[in-house]
Amino acid sequence: MTRLSVNINKIATLRNARGGNNPDVIKVALDCERFGAEGITIHPRPDERHIRYQDAYELKKVLTTEFNIEGNPEGSFIKLVEDVKPHQVTLVPDAVDAITSNAGWDTIKHQAFLKETISNFKRLGIRVSVFVDPHPKFIEAAATAGADRVELYTEPYASKFHSNKTEAVKDYIQAAKCAKELGLGINAGHDLDLFNLNYLKTEIPFLDEVSIGHALVCDALYYGLENTIQLYLRQLK
Template identity: 65%
Template sequence: MTKLSVNINKIATLRNARGGNIPNVVQVAKDVQQFGAHGVTIHPRPDERHIKYQDAYDLKPVVVTEYNIEGNPVDSFLKMVLDLKPTQVTLVPDAVDAITSNAGWDTLTHKSFLAEIISECKRNGIRTSIFVDPNLRMIEGAAQTGTDRIELYTEKFAKQFSLGNTAAIQPYTECAKLANNIGLGINAGHDLSLENIKFFKDNIPNLLEVSIGHALICESIYQGLETVINAYLHKLA
């Protein structure tokens, strides 16, 4: 079975919008694991607009499945990762002002930089993954860095799939086959949803893990909204 890691960034966004500690990200991390998720993902950014660095430390004791920390490997991020030693670190080339991740690594241009970081993480017992576009050359470059896995950036697939273009899966399938052949584990994430996840999984051989946040939280709001409204009505009757 492909593992599901739930990205709880949006929970932190909601909390930060109001101040205080509701919803509580630590409790949500406990809950998603209790509900069956195989892991918890966070993606702290330097401006701490959603997950804060302190959250990363607070979550460490309660994530008893797999703990995946994503982010741009700036000095402060790397210090945190080496302190916490999560199950996996996913390296993402975020621009400081990016609203969300919008590109994978150029693994050829940044090979030496990535290799050094990956080597340090692996010395500390942390599984490594590199966020990459579905480009065969970038997959080959990723293998040269020593990373354990790649994470396929799936926004383009998700957008095209929503328009009815199922052929958009082809470059992802080709990249997955290459990754399998050269010994790279395969993760995936970004805009995967209930609408497209089965088709994606069925066409990606040996897909190990997906991390899903925005869509999963949005879907949870809609699928749980009726239950909550009815609970209020019952108490107000």
């Protein structure tokens, strides 16, 4: 079964736009769980422009499904993850000023750094996933660095899906097979939506988890949050 982890960053963006606590990020996360989501993902950034570090501490107290914190493993992020101890940390090489994640790790170039970082998190009992482009060489290096899982960066898949879905998914199938052969779990995320999700799942039936935020929150404006989560779960099952 492929788990759906809802990324609630965009809920926090809406909250922060006016100050105060509307919408209530913690309540929305709990509602996502109640409506069937099997995990909650957050991606705090140093400027706290959406998820705030304090949100992570508050979420850890109340979540009953899997908690995934993703981000660039620099000083403040590392401390946050060490304090909160989520079920999973996803390492993403995004720049401080990045609007959103736009590339996976060069796990060969950054092998030594990733190996040390992964080891430190795993010592705390945290599962570590590494955000990668769908190339076997990067997946192999993620495995040698000690990762438990890789998260396949799916923006290129999503951008090509409507013009040629067979071509769009080809590299992802090969990457997923490579990861599976190496004993790595396989996550996927970025620009997945109600149109392209089912095809990815069909072609890679052994996906462990997808994390979806932007598209899901946009769909919820039209369909409602509960119905939207059910629609996404249907695409996975």
